[in-house]
Amino acid sequence: MIKAYKDSVLSNKIKNDLNQIAILQRLDSIHKNIDEYYLKNSSNSLLKAFSFFKKPEPPKGLYIYGNVGTGKTMIMDMFFNSLSTNKKLRVHFHSFMLKVHAKIQEIKELNLANKQSSSPISIIAKNLSAQANIICFDEFQVVDIADAMILRQLLTHLINNNVLFIFTSNRPPDDLYKNGLQRSSFIPCINLIKSHCFVESLDSGIDYRKQERSSANIYLHSPDNAAESIYSKLCELEGSTPAKNTEISFLGRKFIVKDSCGSIAHISFHDLCQQPLSAADYLEIVSKFKLIFVSLVPQMNVLYREQARRFITFIDTMYESCAVLVMTTNVEFGSLFNVSRLKDIDMSDSATASKLGSAAAKPQPNGSSDAISAPTSMPPIISSEISLEGLPKSSTILPAKKNHENSQPPKDNVNLTSFFFFFFF
16 A cells, blocks of 8 residues: 555645554554465364354554545545455435435335344444445545434444444544534443554645646636526537426435426525535435536525535535536635634525515525525524535545556645536537
């Protein structure tokens, strides 16, 4: 791994970073421990029947956390690609949990049909353990109580089956599901992760996404009224017949895409982020289209943290699915999120939204903050923590990923920008 890293540095694919090298050295040690563990297990197979022979302890995994843009995903992928075993699994947290939820529902229905009472999570853990000895989780985060309770049981089963984990996250383990509902029930899961993984911080103070790269002008600050003309041009390039009100159904829920054209969807920020949609919903939407045009993206602040959180989740699913994003906004790129304190914010937006009532506000033609409704009364900011730490990464568009090793800049190191050059060059 370290040789591959240095080769990438010499070929100017990435920049040399001592903090990244330190994590790679830890992963290199874990790699050797994995090889020794499975070698011992194989050579001692005849002795396993005798209980007085002590079984070798399974190696520890690694939990890597740090700010966005530091190269966590790149390093984890280098480790994953270096593993010689086929019993390995690399997953993005959102898509993984979507599959887990769907599988739980499927097993419950089978139990009901066959009048059985088997545990869905134990069955899922057994199947995963048969599939992989090593699981790499990218973008690990817990913001939902259902995910928290499932993960506690699932990780316990997997660890009992000697599955090793590599995690990347923006948060240290102790901050997972912070201030979440019934968090005390999730604490044992945090302790389990810390006891079975080394915990390392990757934070060199450099955000590689912001490093200059040779590229076209692929982020354009478009006029407020550009949405319709941009969508029309995209439809011309697609060559398909425009459609209205395409319905997407998933797990009993429905989402209406008001405008689409073949593999292109046009969705307003209001429709995408005002509704209580989850990663599962966004994954289903993204699976239907190769390019999604999001219009009227407003400037967000702490009044709109729920919408901002959903926007982050949506962009994560776009990236993981290698989809293309086109977006229009009436603010400069670096100002998509206003980090001012609540007392410093012009409350006119909130007052305007209050007049609109509790219902979602209708998007305004100028893309102003009225496109999303602010709460009429604000609870204390510290009462419920909504992670906005990924927003700088998420308020951009991500180039399609490639599967071969070291052929692209690391996800966290990419200079992420809106893909407007798709039709302008």
